[in-house]
Amino acid sequence: MTQTQDTPLLEVKDLRVEISTKAGSFYPVNGHNFTLNKGETLGIVGESGSGKSMTATSLVRLLPKHAAKVKSGSIKLEGRELLDLSEAEMRKVRGSEIAMILQDPQTSLNPSFTVGEQISEAFRLHAPGPKKTMRARAIDALRKVKVAAPEHRVDCYPNELSGGMRQRVVGAIAISCEPKIIIADEPTTSLDVTVQAQYLRLLKELQDDTGMGIIFITHDFGIVANLCHKIVVMYFGRIVESGSVERIFANPAHPYTEALIGAVPKLRGHKGRLTTIKGQPPAPMEPLQGCPFAPRCEKADSRCFAELPPTLDADGDGEHLASCWRVLDQ
Amino acid sequence: AMASEKVVIAVSPLGADSNLYWTTTGAFIFPSMQTLVGNDAATGKYDNSQLAESWEHNEDFTSWTFKLHPNAEFNGEWGPVTAADVVHSFNIHTGDDAKLSGIKQLKTATITAVDDHTVRFDLPSPVPNFLFSHAGRGSLVIYSKAQFEAEGIEGYETAPAGSGPFQYEGREVGQSLTFTTIKDHWTGVSPEFDEIEFRWVSEPSTRFAMLSAGEAHAVTLPRDLREDAAEAGQSVLSSSAGAMQSTMLFTGQFMNPEAEETRDARTYAWADVRVREAVNRALDRDGILEVLYGEGVEALPVYTMDPRFPGYSQDLADRFDADYGYDPEKAMALLKEAGYPDAFDNAAIPLVVTSLAGNPEFAQMAELVQAYLDVVGIQTEMREQDWATGNTAIRGFTADFVTPMRNAPVRPAALGVQIFFTDQASPHLNVGDPEINDLGAKLVSETNPALRDELLQGMFTRIFDGYAHIPMAAVPASVVVNSDLVEGWSFPGSTSSGLSHYELIDLK
Amino acid sequence: MIDFSVNRVSAMRFWVRLWSLPLVPITILLVVFIIPAFFADFIAPHDPYVPNLRARLQPPVGFGGTWEYILGTDRLGRDILSRILHGAWYVLAVSMIGIAVGVVVGTTLGLIAGYARGWFDGLVMRLVDISLALPAMLLALALAAAIGASFLSVVIVVGFALWAYFARQVRAEVLLLRNSDFVARSQVAGSSHTRILFRHILPNVMNTIVVLATLQVGIAIMLDASLSFLGIGIPRPTPTWGLLVSDGRDFIATDWWISFFPGLAILLTVMSANMLGDWLREQLDPRQRQI
């Protein structure tokens, strides 16, 4: 799993996104640092409201217009700074270089247009051509994502398809222009286990074919464990731990990560009590001192309440980072 | 005038929109139609400007003979106007579907064509005012018999041939009615424009706007707007003679001594003459009339009495100020004497106001009257109802203190007084006074002009002295013309719309 | 599925909400509508009914008029300001009672129809159709003629014109609510239909009713004005705003103030009521669509 490339596919440095509302402002993305290499899958996990989707949308610069904006940091796609691009240039990047798959297959297709129209729109924007070839390419794309009878389905409206098929159409749109990165924001939460398994298999195959990088946002540890190479764990707008899947599952450095893993029942194995995390995450605008997880942390001491822990190297090789004072103690 | 000019007159829509004059209570068919007798534009007097060249009657007014103009002819190739046409018109005007009020007299008559150009009407009883049925409001209009025979009633419905100075051109139902000028009319009168169009526009302000925008040459407007129009530089033209009288009437048999037991205190508060006088005394007529009609409108001593007709009593006119003058103290004293309001169960006297098309003054009049009555302590209650509902209420005697009404005084006094006060009237209008009824009955058979005058005066005096109603004003008809387009126009105010003699419209 | 989480969000921002109270429309409503409605007797400078023939057609201050008659006088010399102030009560009464009639009838029918479904639902929906298919104005004319134009007839017409909207909206909402989990839970708990209807469903449609009612104030006032225009409104001399505007309409080009100021009162009141309604809707139920 060692990627020996000089420039990573995507490099995010010190990214901060600010949301300002009438009630005040806060940072749902607060100093993110991570990289994604070719052919790699990065999982972003964390509980609801921790800023996962904000991270994803800031990468394609589609933050809610008036409410949110990137405050600082850099997003480099193969060394090119995305934050400096004009809106028109950015539009070209979207779809053709970075694609995104959204959470809900029920609602992420436009109900008023046929599947074919929606797929070929993506083509047309990046490689215009006559209607006929567009249709042919849409059918191709559908075939690629293993939709049965694509010639027929291409003229269907989204409501005529099942949930799993719809999600595959969304996938077809995403891969239509062979992007370098696909960002998938909880793409399977509303799918059945069996359908989910099919879909994940499909994504893996596509990744193997094209070597694209995938950023997978989820709170399902099953997916992370099965699909991802690297994990980023978010809590309250911050990355609290990052590293390879194996290392983090085997040896979580942050108590939050540890608790999350322990809270999920295993399909096989013990039936003892599950670990729980007491309380709830703080409200976005709550004034905080120290580690935001400290109030819920079983292992917090006075230092945790006093000072925000910096990002520390957990294993000493720079591959496994965590922001917890306990790392220093190990 | 310009080469091809169309005169546009915007008026509020009449009750009915029809070419069959006898079935309506008023219509704008007149420019193309004629009656036997005309009205002088300047004085309103009967003249021979219409189809009859001359007329005469026998001693006791039971037989009237009319001689037609020998050269009169229908427009549109329907030939000369003959006695046969008059007979034919008489027949359709007295048929079952006839609704015209003015032809009531005709119903009892028999008609004879004496010769081609002479007709005679024979009446069972003396009718001194018979000319009224042939001139002005609600009179016999002469249709072409030839057209009827050729085309039937549909012919009249689509384009009735008349003998007037204009030819019927067409009608947009609910919208307009158009006539074209006849270039060589048999009377020799020739309007200086080519077309005339009547437009039905309900909203006075829209009519005013049409006038101001130059879209209409002439419009009828409520008094207030007339004033405004005059201020804006338009000309207000009034009819040469009074066109309308307005009054308020009490209803019920309040002067009938025999009805004493059956009337209840509420409905018959005014059965007491003191209350009636008090009501009259409470009103500042000068103030009201000035507000409502402007200057120059005359107070009316007795409704249906008019200087142009027999029965006019100068004495009553002279006494009017003294007997009906504004005197709230006296009014209050009278009411106190009569025991009002304490002696009545119900203090509120409903004041029913009907908002009649074209008479927005009535609403204001009612408000003013109510305010004045309030001052002397008579509470009234206002019901704004449309004409029909108001009439229903009156007929059912559910409206007690009643409606401002109007009627054209071109109706001879002798007719009017019967219609509004005696047992000849509709039941609800009959005040039930034996004396008035008695005089009225005598009047019917009396042919001596002097005696008739005396009888009428007697009736008027009785009404006047008994405070049998609340007379308001004699009002001329008026029209507002665009002063940039129209020089002048005189009309006597003898039709239901008040407008006539369109051929006399003088353009700039 | 109804998103109940909005309640959580909006409650959290209670103070924020208070801060964002739409002060302008509320102030206008108070000054133009509510206060005059109750205190006209004390604040009106003149008697609204008594004509003063000596002071006819005074223009308003600033247009050649005097402070005696700030907004001018009408054709009969009555003070426009006083008439507007006194008229407020009638406008308030007509709109409130009319809306109340609409709310009570519409909500009751909508509630039962949505909950019981079946033939009753079908019947109510047909009635709604019928009521929408009859232009309110024509019905008003016929009704006014039938029972006579009066305060009562205007209230009935307003109520008739509005009930169907309430019935429809409430029914639609009840249809959603009756399938909601909390209703199911209450059924599981063994609650009776009445208990479910009045304890669980009705409180949850209250928001909608309040919002809709606020938005209907404008429609009610407009309807009242139109009825006056047609001569079948509250009878004169009651100075309802509709009548004032309607009476003055002939003089828009000349003595404009007669209808302008009552018109302005209507405009301000309706606008403010609508703005308040919008605000309420946003606060109470952002998903509610405008009808």
Next chain:
Amino acid sequence: MIKTPILEVENLSKHFEVQTGIFKRETKIVKAATDLNFHISEGETLALVGESGCGKTTTTRLLLKLQTPTAGRVLYDGQDINTLNGQGLKTYRSKVQAVFQDPWSSINPRVRIGDFIAEPLIVNEKVDSNEVDRRVNAALDAVGLRRQDARKFPHEFSGGQRQRIAIASAIITRPRLVILDEPVSGLDVSIRSQIINLFKDLQAEYALSYILVAHDLATTRYLADRVAVMYLGQMVEQGNTDDVFDAPAHPYTEALLSAALSADPTEKRTEIPMTGEVPSPLNPPSGCAFHPRCHKCIGDICKTQSPVPFLQDPNRTVSCHLYDQ
């Protein structure tokens, strides 16, 4: 240990008529539940699993008497619940409670928490207000909420707390059976385990029985004693959880389990690929409903004949032609 069944379900079916097509003019039958047979005993947890739309919720609604079955019976203490009335019904209502999936929509936002929790008590039992308060407090204690919370409104609580409130309300009448329809899928990962633990604790304390509907197989395995697998309205397999999970008998159960992802990267899984789409319940396949997706389909019999339940052992039934012979 032989436990007495609380609830016995016999040949239970529920068919819906739905209008489809343009303008909803075509009536079709959705067989949401067909010929179900199962029972639940004192202190036991039975899980219903299966794909979306297979009829799990419908089944629970039938048990809760929210809908009336098309055929079959639900017996509570030997009595058909659809013939219950009066006191019998009240007893049933107070002894069988439910917790639903969505903590946001299952609590009336306009009712105080205390009143909400007390509702099953108030409508079913004659109790005075002191007793109500006492029981509400006890319920709040049991689910780990503060007593002061009774005066608050639902919007003041988070999802996890709301689910606790729903649970408090469900246990206030001391029910014997609580039906849990996806009680944790609406909750965040970090909260989920709290609630799952709470279910376990309550079961231990009150000897509750649970019927659990869950998407998540891991949660099912964790909580359930027995599991019933449903496919398109039919019960395909039933048995003790461990038996079924360790050695699934029905091909569908097998495929379902193989598709589940374990939150353990070291665990190897062999996925059994299922072909084809999930069929629409409006047009269920003929014969065995699962045959178009089945990897063990044995030919015509699967396409033409519905399999009958086969009793492998007293605790285990399977409906598959594989076991017919």
Next chain:
Amino acid sequence: MGLRTALMCKKFKEYAVLKYLARRVASSLFALLVITVIVFLLSHLSGNPVDALLPDDASQEQIDAFIRDWGLDKPLWQQYATFLGNAVHGDFGTSLKWQGEDAMGFVLDRMPATLQLGGLAILMSVVIALPLGVAAAVYKGTPIDNSAQMFALLGQSMPNFWLGIVLIWVFSVWLGWLPTSGMGTIYHAILPAIAIAWFQVSALARLTRSAMLEVLDAEYIKLARVKGVSESVVIWKHALRNAAVVPLTYFGILAASILTGSVVIETVFSWPGMGWVAIEAIRGRDFPVVQAVIIAYAVIYMISNLVVDLLYVAIDPRIRND
């Protein structure tokens, strides 16, 4: 799907449409029946045609003859039965006020005028309201939004007759751009259409705004943006196509309000349509025409609702292919 099944499907769909139509028409007919009863009763309770049509000094014989001619002496239910029997054949009797005119024929003659005006008003309100609502939604919370909402609100806050008269004075008299009243050229229709439409613009624009806001929040809009679709295409193609369904549902009410509005506005502008007829007829107690005109209004309303339903199906594939 084989060709045969496809064909069968098509046939079935046509059949379904017919069946649906039949059901809708039947329910509309029931509504109409109820309306006839209401209308019949109301107009009979509301004063006597005798008083409207005969002069105040009409004689008793005249009145009697009139009553006999119009069957006003029969019991009410008999009058209704006769009325209904005739009405089914489109025969509402002859107008009392417009002599000799067939009541329904007369109303139908006026109908094009009203439809023309109403059509223009609908067109105007849509043409103005849609962009306004879209702009307000896209620029939510900005001055554009505020002024759009203000403009819309203004229309809802002015009595329409008053607005009509002001329009006449400003645009016809003072500016002299348009004719004051009457019917004729398209120019005649502009002012009355504005007077009717402005009120509707408000409701429609606000509806469009809220629908757009909802749609703009939808995932598929995000997806379109993610694809790299430009903002204008996102708004006018992806969003509006879906948002437009919501205002469409409002069309039935829109039609009703426009009809109601036309009653007043036709009077102000002397527009000889059904509204004008309605008022004149009711004022004149012209039973046959009153009945005909209200039924005609109801029919227009119901047809427009039916059309909206069908349109709805045409526009929204979710329904079309359900």
